[in-house]
Amino acid sequence: MSRFILLLAGVVAVSCHLCMLNPPQRSSLGPTVNGLRSHDCYRVIPPCGAKPAENSTTYLQAGSVYTIIFQKNLDHIDYKTPGWFTVSFGVDEQSFVEVARVKDRGEKNLHLFSEDIIVPPVMNHSKRIVQVAYVTNNASMAPPVAIYYQCSDVIIY
16 A cells, blocks of 8 residues: 555656647647646656757747747645746757746646747747746755746747
8 A cells, every 4th residue: 555655646746737838839739738747748858848849830920929828737836935937939959048937826737827928039040949947946846857848949030
């Protein structure tokens, strides 16, 4: 019985936490996205959850307002040290610049966030990566499980 409880505790500790819906995240967003601990939402390896770049079908106009939509699949708030969500753009996986930050106020599991951002200028490369991260800031969670990542590949015109 004690082995079963330990196994169950391990499953809960490494379950899922953040999905990006708009623009669509790398890899699948299967039918379980609306259920707690969706495997599509569990990405803890920086900077993009160990998901490789994909060919983009999402085009964003430079200088326009674009709404990023992401889901807190599973809440990890510690009210003593609440965390936050970041939205960042990068030319590659080493050059992210934060464009928005949203405080974690203890919203319930499966809560959808929508954050309006200004699409950055094109500059030299039109291909960009949008990254959303959930920084739990929860001391009871051992790194690397304290931050969850999702990325989407977009083209800016």
